[in-house]
Amino acid sequence: MDEVTNLEIFFKSHQVHLSRIWLESCINWCKEENLPPNYSINQLQVNVFEQWLLLDLRDLEVPCLPPNLSSKEKFLLPENYTLQLMQIVDISKPKFWQLQRIRSSIPKNHEQEFENTKRVLQLTLTDGVQDVEAMEYKPIKCLNINLSPGIKIRLMGPIQIRRGRLLLEEQQVKVLGGEVDSLLISNATENVLAKFLNQPLNPKPTIIQESLLIDNANETGDATTNRLNVVNFASSTPKVNNENLDDFEDDFKIDEEIEMLIEVERELEQSESNRKKTPDMFDDTDLDFENIDIPNPPIPTTSNISFRNNSTGVISISDSAEEENSIELIKTSKQNIPNTPKPSLPVIWSIEKLLKTMSNISNGKFKIRGKFKKVKEKMCVVEDDFHLVIEVEDSTGSIPVKFLGSVVSELNGYTAEEFMQLKDEWGKGNSEAKSKALQALEKLKNRLTELDNVLEVSIKSNENFPILLKIL
Structure with a gap:
């Protein structure tokens, strides 16, 4: 052999x-x-x-997980899988509160405290093609928020999946070690929190003392006692401790606890998402685009x-x-070592063919013929760049595409920074700035509604939509 x-x-x-x-x-x-x-x-x-x-397993592009796990409402992952940690955060407390503690060492009781004294770690894991979210369903001693981004972790099934999240317990996780150089700064926990809040990154991320993120130091010894630590947020919800529940009752309890976690996380992040995003750029205008809430864009990462x-x-x-x-x-x-050359692709793909192929693509560029159909997510500025998603169509179907910020700038004549300056001046009563901003929005609207071109798009496994790179 x-x-x-x-x-x-x-x-x-x-x-x-x-x-x-x-x-x-x-x-x-x-x-x-x-x-x-x-x-x-x-x-x-x-x-x-x-x-x-x-x-970086994303460079190998050798998948091992079953496809579309994030869409599974209820699923059992039966095998063992070795995955890469992309990032890890504690979702049991507000991100802004955590970042204050990490960067300023704010004394306890200095600002509003929270009932929860435990942690609930959420991990973003990848097999190189598919990203999945996993969380501590029961406390796991080998995990902590200072784990190096890129570290390899073995998951040992069977593992329950609810609402697209892997529910991890102590016996199901083994940390193998390693790291990925290109992720060490951008995906350190401190900088993950900072990016979410649109704060500057720390080029030398802090090694976090987990005691800073616990309100009551006397409670730290109990960090491994409760199932789904975040349950403290909803004291009115009864805890079920009967170990002899039948399958139906056990499933009901799990669904109830996951629903509780999602609701707590949603409440904690509501005010933070408002802090992170700028107002909708089509507000205060008579441009008749649809009003759709804009989701949090994923954090891009690259490596060799x-x-x-x-x-x-x-x-x-x-x-x-x-x-x-x-x-x-x-x-x-x-x-x-040199990258492996990828096979050449057809000059123009139909949208129908691209949609059928996307689930098997982790990284690639394609050309499609696209005609404007509608605005799916209205333009705003997120993390100092334009965010705009529209739906384009051809004779075979339609697909949403997210604009690269530079493409939006080409269409409206302003960078995101320049446009925000106009928006600020407009807010101060500057009529000239208002006129320029409205002209830019009108120009963008006209260019979008007239769109009927060959489009170069990029497909990446960590993006929610294809990225529109060029209008040809």
Whole structure:
């Protein structure tokens, strides 16, 4: 058996799915840079696994999760899966309150306190193609808000899914280690909170003391006692402790608790979302676009495949120390390898074909013929850039597309910053600024309603809509 096949079989047995092209490149690099001439197969396994821990799985694009998990109302995830942590936050307390505590070390009782003294960690995980949300359904000791973005985590089924969220318990989670360089700053918990609140990022994110995020220090010892810690927010809801409930009663209890969590999270974020967004740019005008609330746009991330040399802690790939093929990691390695070229695509895709193909696409650019149908999400400025979603159609169907900010600027003649300055001056009674802003909005409306062009769009797994890159 050749080395590549040997390693493929070995890593699949540990729920690690690798691209054969990446695996071959990594093996060659390990031989040249990191292994003695008389290396053993076990040494090769160790070196490849070390490099995988430092890899952004989105660059491999090798999915392992069942498709469309975020749309599952009730589902059981039966197998074991090894995933990458993109970000982790505590959703049991307001984000603005947490960021104040982290950045200012605000004394307790300085501002409004909250009844909840526990945490509920929410994790954004990816298999490289599909992102999923997971949460502590019961406290998990190996998880904390300082986990490095990009760290690899093994989930061991069966795992319940409710409302598209994985409900995790202690015995279902194992942290393997690793990190992804390009995510360490942008996806650190402090900066995830900052981006949500449209605050500046910290180039050297704080190592967070979790005690800062607990209102009553005397309660910290009970952090592993309650099921679904956020239940403290709704004291009027009875807690069910009977362990002998039948399946129907247990399902009802889970649904009730998840509904409670979603409601608490919605209430905590309501005022923060208002702080984050600017007013709708079509307000106070007579432009007859539809009035639709704008969702929170996802946080974009990018990275490159690389190998790395530096020392890390000792981590085992096996679930048991008694396994013969357990791997203990001593060091890791780095060197850029070339990206794999993607096959060429047809010049113009029909919208029907693109819609059918999108579920299998994690990253790619396409050209479609699109005619304006309607505005789906009205223009505003989010995180210092334009946010606008319209629906375009051809003879085969219709699809929503989100404009790249620079495309909106080309259509209305202003950058987001310039437009916000006009909006501010307008609010101060400057009639010239009001006239310019209205002319820009009228120009944008006309350009949109006349749209009937070839459009270059980008599909990314972490975006809610295709991104309109160019109007050709």
